Every structure is written in C-alpha cells, then in structure tokens.
Amino acid sequence: MGEAPAFFADNLMGDSPKKVDSKSKGIETAIVVGSKIYVIDGVDHELGSTVGVRIFDKSTGEWRIPIVLGTKPKPSKDFSAVLLNDDRVLVVRGNSGSSECFWFLEVGTPFVREHEKTLGNEVVAWSKGVLGNVEKPIVISGPSGVGKGTLISKLMKEFPSMFGFSVSHTTRAPRAKEQNGIHYHFTDRNVMESEIKDGKFLEFASVHGNLYGTSVEAVEVVADAGKRCILDIDVQGARSVRASALEAIFIFIAPPSFDELEKRLRARATETEEQIQKRLQNARAELEQGKSSGLFDHILVNDDLETCYEKLKNILCLREAVKSAPKTKSFNLSIKHPVSMIDQKLLINCTAAEDENTSTNMYVLDFLLKGGAPGRTRGLNMYAINPLTDDVNGNNQLHLTSSFD
Numbered sequence: 390m391g392e393a394p395a396f397f398a399d400n401l402m403g404d405s406p407k408k409v410d411s412k413s414k415g416i417e418t419a420i421v422v423g424s425k426i427y428v429i430d431g432v433d434h435e436l437g438s439t440v441g442v443r444i445f446d447k448s449t450g451e452w453r454i455p456i457v458l459g460t461k462p463k464p465s466k467d468f469s470a471v472l473l474n475d476d477r478v479l480v481v482r483g484n485s486g487s488s489e490c491f492w493f494l495e496v497g498t499p500f501v502r503e504h505e506k507t508l509g510n511e512v513v514a515w516s517k518g519v520l521g522n523v524e525k526p527i528v529i530s531g532p533s534g535v536g537k538g539t540l541i542s543k544l545m546k547e548f549p550s551m552f553g554f555s556v557s558h559t560t561r562a563p564r565a566k567e568q569n570g571i572h573y574h575f576t577d578r579n580v581m582e583s584e585i586k587d588g589k590f591l592e593f594a595s596v597h598g599n600l601y602g603t604s605v606e607a608v609e610v611v612a613d614a615g616k617r618c619i620l621d622i623d624v625q626g627a628r629s630v631r632a633s634a635l636e637a638i639f640i641f642i643a644p645p646s647f648d649e650l651e652k653r654l655r656a657r658a659t660e661t662e663e664q665i666q667k668r669l670q671n672a673r674a675e676l677e678q679g680k681s682s683g684l685f686d687h688i689l690v691n692d693d694l695e696t697c698y699e700k701l702k703n704i705l706c707l708r709e710a711v712k713s714a715p716k717t718k719s720f721n722l723s724i725k726h727p728v729s730m731i732d733q734k735l736l737i738n739c740t741a742a743e744d745e746n747t748s749t750n751m752y753v754l755d756f757l758l759k760g761g762a763p764g765r766t767r768g769l770n771m772y773a774i775n776p777l778t779d780d781v782n783g784n785n786q787l788h789l790t791s792s793f794d
C-alpha cells in the first residue's frame with residue numbers, strides 16, 4: 390500500500406484542482422474524481438518531454454499508472470483542471486494559443502470503460518478541444534470499385550480547407566502510385582494486431598483478406614486541423630463506428646448495377662483476377678447489408694459521377710460559395726485564466742491575440758453540444774462573448790433591453 394502524498398492532506402474531500410510543487414516530478418495538477426485523485430505532471434523529467442498521468446486511489450491508498458490513449462498536450466507548467474462530470478476533466482493549458490489550450494482527459498467515459506475491459510488495466514484518454522463548432526465526421530462506405538475514393542477526392546479538391554481524410558492503416562501492399570502516410574499507413578499484420586490490442590484503433594476489420602483500420606489518431610489529426618473528417622471504410626467498419634461513441638453521418642455508395650461495378654473494378658486494373666473475384670464476391674454481401682440494414686443515413690447511386698457528386702454535396706449542405714471552414718477569432722490564454730461554470734457552460738477569460746495588453750475576451754465552452762471526432766469530447770461549441778454586453782449564450786442584453794424600452 391502506498392503513502393498519500395503530502396499535498397492531498399489539506400483537501401482530500403474537495404473537488405477543486407490544486408497546483409502542487411513536487412520535488413520529484415516538477416509542477417503537477419491534481420483533481421479529485423470520486424474516490425480517485427488524478428495527477429497530471431506538467432513536466433515529467435523521468436519520461437522526457439511528455440505529460441504523465443498517475444492515479445491515487447483513496448480507498449486503497451495505492452498509486453496506479455493508467456494506460457494513456459489519444460494525443461497528449463505538450464508539456465507546460467501552467468495546467469489547470471476543471472471537473473466537468475464524473476467521467477471527464479477539462480485541462481486548460483495556460484500560456485498557449487487558442488489551438489493548444491483546451492484538452493479533455495476522459496477518466497470514466499464509455500470509451501475508456503470499453504478499453505479498460507479489453508486492456509485489463511485502468512485507462513485514461515486525452516483529446517484536444519477544437520475551437521468552433523466542428524461538424525460530424527462523414528463515413529463513406531460501399532463495395533470496392535463503386536467510386537468512393539473518386540468522390541472523396543473531388544470533395545477534398547473542391548473544399549481543401551474544409552475536409553480532411555482519415556488515413557487508415559492496412560496490411561495490404563501499396564499500389565503503384567500509393568504513398569505511405571497519404572493514402573494509407575502501410576503496416577505489417579503483427580504490428581497492427583499489437584496496436585489493436587493496445588486500443589489504438591477506433592475500428593478495424595478484415596477486408597478482402599487484409600486488415601484495415603482507422604486509428605483514433607487518424608481522426609484526431611483531422612479534427613486538430615479544424616477540418617471535417619472523411620472516413621472511407623467498409624460496411625463492417627461502418628457498423629463498428631456506428632456502435633462507438635463517435636457521432637458521424639453514414640453514407641453508402643451503391644453502383645447502378647453489378648455489371649457496371651465489375652467493369653469499373655476491372656478498368657481500374659489495380660487487382661489480380663483472384664483479388665477481383667474476391668472483391669466482387671464480398672460486394673454482393675456489402676450491397677445487401679448496405680441497402681437493407683438501416684445502418685446508413687443516406688444511400689447514393691453512383692451512376693453518372695457528376696450527378697452523384699452534386700447529390701453528395703447536397704447531403705453535406707455544401708454550396709459553391711462556402712469553400713472554407715468558419716474561423717473562430719484566435720486568442721492567447723494567459724497564465725492566469727479565471728474560469729467559472731454556469732449551466733454546463735464554462736466561462737474563460739482570455740487575451741485577444743491582436744491586442745494582448747489591453748483586450749480581454751470571455752470565451753464560453755458549451756458542454757451540452759455533442760458531435761465531432763473520436764475524442765468523444767470534441768466538437769464542443771466554443772464561442773466568444775462580450776462580458777459587458779452579452780449573456781452566457783452570447784445574446785446581447787443591451788439590445789434586448791433597448792427593444793423593450
């Protein structure tokens with residue numbers, strides 16, 4: 390049994406985070422969640438330049454080191470933590486810009502519980518809070534050769550700042566023009582199987598004799614860039630994502646006929662005859678499942694490419710004029726960043742980037758909205774308010790008052 394660290398002695402029951410100075414670990418931030426205390430090491434010298442998490446169990450008096458999933462924040466001496474509910478903690482990284490300051494540490498979400506079961510160890514998961522109202526990711530499925538990749542390429546070409554592609558892992562060999570890290574992360578089966586065991590994948594499936602999978606990181610990288618993520622995955626993968634906590638839009642692409650599908654697959658000339666036969670055989674089952682399972686929100690027939698592409702854009706509510714993601718004004722979070730919680734909304738004082746000395750902005754994080762990326766905690770609505778004139782919802786109170794007058 391371990392010994393409770395001295396800094397807990399004065400506030401073991403409270404929920405408020407405390408910044409503590411520890412000789413061995415540098416600056417640490419602690420937060421109480423139920424019977425556990427989560428300690429975040431801002432600068433961990435033993436592990437190099439990384440952020441560590443330790444758990445002190447008050448009921449047993451033991452320290453535990455959890456398995457840490459997701460993308461961690463960069464080390465900082467200025468972390469502060471706010472308990473959002475029993476399963477997640479908002480970690481604010483002080484002295485950083487708007488794209489680096491909000492992080493979530495999941496300690497008991499369904500995602501974490503699920504991984505605890507498979508990994509047989511305590512798990513915590515990091516994800517980054519992304520400014521702006523991040524739209525739901527798009528899952529595109531359909532039989533091999535139907536034109537998923539072609540449609541996605543068109544979308545990415547027309548709206549480069551709006552969409553980002555989730556680069557899957559696969560054990561199949563690269564095709565002539567495919568580049569590692571761009572089209573796929575090409576990997577070995579034993580490496581991928583071990584990473585699946587480590588909980589690195591949001592979903593995975595055996596497709597046409599090879600392993601394919603979407604890593605949590607692949608989707609997070611896109612969300613971190615403030616873009617809407619597109620996943621090109623098979624029907625089994627779509628089913629797994631549907632069962633996960635990731636909220637997405639599911640679109641199934643069907644061919645006009647089976648003969649046309651075969652023609653396209655052959656014309657692409659990327660597979661051997663044996664592989665084509667395997668893909669066509671699997672296509673029958675995929676078409677049946679895709680069209681009948683109720684898994685998909687939309688089914689599009691890719692007959693004429695341009696017509697299908699226009700329909701896809703309609704589903705995604707894209708118009709010619711909207712070519713870039715809406716931008717939120719950037720800001721810098723100072724070391725002192727007072728926070729307060731009102732009605733599931735967190736108010737944070739920040740300094741506006743353009744005028745650091747004088748202008749203070751109030752930002753609101755709205756925890757009621759859902760959506761976003763695998764991070765289960767992403768896609769949170771963050772917006773600026775003027776504390777002198779606006780209420781917590783951003784409504785101008787002066788304007789309201791004068792209209793009543």
Ligand SMILES: Nc1ncnc2c1ncn2[C@@H]1O[C@H](COP(=O)(O)OP(=O)(O)OP(=O)(O)O)[C@@H](O)[C@H]1O
Binds near residue numbers: 531539540692693694
């Ligand atoms: N509407 C269409 N009409 C005719 N040919 C098409 C159409 N859409 C795509 N194609 C062609 O069909 C072939 C297969 O398309 P693509 O590679 O995009 O399919 P896919 O669904 O991504 O396949 P996979 O699942 O194997 O990656 C390509 O050669 C592409 O140019």
Ligand SMILES: Nc1nc2c(ncn2[C@@H]2O[C@H](COP(=O)(O)O)[C@@H](O)[C@H]2O)c(=O)[nH]1
Binds near residue numbers: 530622625
């Ligand atoms: N379940 C998943 N399926 C995936 C993923 N990445 C791609 N795919 C699907 O595999 C087939 C074959 O792709 P190909 O590039 O070898 O032609 C296709 O249907 C893709 O949608 C993934 O990460 N998970």
